[in-house]
Amino acid sequence: MAETMLAFGISQAGAKRALATPIAERRPSLFGEFREVAIPEPKPGEVLIKVKGAALNYNSVWSLLSHPADAFSLIAGFVRRNPDCTHHQTDFQIVGSDASGSIVKTGAAVRGWKAGDEVVVHCNVVDPNDSLSQIDSLLSPSQAIWGYETNFGAFAEYALVREAQLLPKPPGLDWAVAGSHGLTLSTAYRMLVSPNGAQLRSGEACLIWGAAGGLGAFAIQLTKMLGGTAIAVVSSPEKADFARAQGADFIVNRSEVTGPLVDEHGAPLLANWRKFKMLLDRQYNGPIDVVFEHIGRETLGLSVYLARRGGRIVTCAASSGHNCTIDLRYLWMNVKRIIGSHFANEQEAAEANRLITEGRIRPITSHTISFRQIPEYLDLLHRGAGMGKIAVDMRQASA
Numbered sequence: 001m002a003e004t005m006l007a008f009g010i011s012q013a014g015a016k017r018a019l020a021t022p023i024a025e026r027r028p029s030l031f032g033e034f035r036e037v038a039i040p041e042p043k044p045g046e047v048l049i050k051v052k053g054a055a056l057n058y059n060s061v062w063s064l065l066s067h068p069a070d071a072f073s074l075i076a077g078f079v080r081r082n083p084d085c086t087h088h089q090t091d092f093q094i095v096g097s098d099a100s101g102s103i104v105k106t107g108a109a110v111r112g113w114k115a116g117d118e119v120v121v122h123c124n125v126v127d128p129n130d131s132l133s134q135i136d137s138l139l140s141p142s143q144a145i146w147g148y149e150t151n152f153g154a155f156a157e158y159a160l161v162r163e164a165q166l167l168p169k170p171p172g173l174d175w176a177v178a179g180s181h182g183l184t185l186s187t188a189y190r191m192l193v194s195p196n197g198a199q200l201r202s203g204e205a206c207l208i209w210g211a212a213g214g215l216g217a218f219a220i221q222l223t224k225m226l227g228g229t230a231i232a233v234v235s236s237p238e239k240a241d242f243a244r245a246q247g248a249d250f251i252v253n254r255s256e257v258t259g260p261l262v263d264e265h266g267a268p269l270l271a272n273w274r275k276f277k278m279l280l281d282r283q284y285n286g287p288i289d290v291v292f293e294h295i296g297r298e299t300l301g302l303s304v305y306l307a308r309r310g311g312r313i314v315t316c317a318a319s320s321g322h323n324c325t326i327d328l329r330y331l332w333m334n335v336k337r338i339i340g341s342h343f344a345n346e347q348e349a350a351e352a353n354r355l356i357t358e359g360r361i362r363p364i365t366s367h368t369i370s371f372r373q374i375p376e377y378l379d380l381l382h383r384g385a386g387m388g389k390i391a392v393d394m395r396q397a398s399a
């Protein structure tokens with residue numbers, strides 16, 4: 001085996017350049033680069049994977065933009081919380097948080113897996129010895145997202161993961177598709193299905209923002225699987241078709257509301273909220289039991305307003321900004337709840353993977369790209385032009 005490998009990610013110098021560039025001028029491809037780096041050695045409890053499939057996720061956009069935090073500050077935080085992980089501190093972060101592949105080497109104390117096993121990787125890195133991990137590993141201060149807060153992510157010939165991140169590859173799927181569902185499906189699963197999230201019940205209606213995106217398309221399928229009504233918010237007729245193909249019952253094309261939903265300070269623009277509500281009512285005018293949120297600043301206040309009395313707003317992200325204005329009267333007087341959610345614990349990730357294996361949830365791969373096309377397609381994701389999941393065929397990663 002060669003001692004070096006080709007990888008895609010960001011260097012310390014790249015992160016410095018990003019931070020010195022106004023945020024509106026940053027694009028992932030300006031700061032990401034391919035580089036020959038040393039192949040990492042698995043430490044106790046770790047496994048080296050030959051990566052065969054992967055997928056683009058929005059967290060790689062954040063890594064390459066160095067926003068809201070740069071990769072090296074995130075890795076430093078991970079090492080502070082996990083002092084035995086100093087090997088993650090190099091001058092180049094390999095990004096990527098979804099992978100499929102074969103095990104090539106196992107570190108000491110790896111019991112459940114062996115070289116040659118075909119796996120998919122979930123991105124929850126956690127100290128298994130923390131007793132909080134037994135309740136819900138997202139509670140553990142050691143918790144981090146692989147390939148975002150750690151090094152040695154998916155976009156390289158080889159990736160380094162913990163044993164507990166491994167799941168069996170769903171048989172019958174090609175490598176790229178098998179490596180494309182883990183992060184967003186598991187996240188949507190925790191948000192909608194798990195008792196740690198909104199736990200949508202049969203007969204309930206769920207309003208799904210970004211419904212043709214990686215999270216949203218799985219949220220539609222999960223809502224239908226649970227016997228709910230899926231109301232999909234999208235921004236174009238093409239995305240409407242994609243959401244419909246996932247099973248959406250109603251479609252709201254948000255581009256039909258002229259004007260922004262919040263002002264430059266994030267405060268509600270009530271006239272445009274009313275226009276949105278009218279648009280929604282024309283499609284579906286029943287109660288909204290759950291709102292599936294990940295947009296943040298531009299929509300969170302509206303999501304709270306739209307949820308029915310006693311409804312739940314479950315959120316895992318803030319693509320449009322983290323500082324949000326909420327009119328709390330809509331929340332407390334109507335006894336609504338906002339639930340914070342983040343990726344998935346091991347059990348939730350395993351259950352999500354099983355849904356794919358059993359064919360109860362379909363992969364949402366819209367197309368498959370080559371390793372060398374990653375920067376170009378991360379720019380596309382950054383522009384909001386992605387649909388479903390963009391899978392990466394990593395078998396040519398050395399070319």
Ligand code: NDP
Nearest residue numbers: 058059187210213214215234235294316317319320342343
């Ligand atoms: P995608 O790019 O696949 O989809 C995001 C969708 O959001 C877009 O298609 C767009 O849909 C919609 N959107 C973007 N901006 C706005 C806006 N201002 N108002 C309304 N809709 C908007 O991304 P993902 O679904 O994979 O991820 C979404 C977010 O969730 C990202 O920020 C990501 O980092 C985060 N995330 C967090 C996770 C966690 O564990 N905490 C896990 C996974 C993702 P349209 O234009 O059609 O409306």
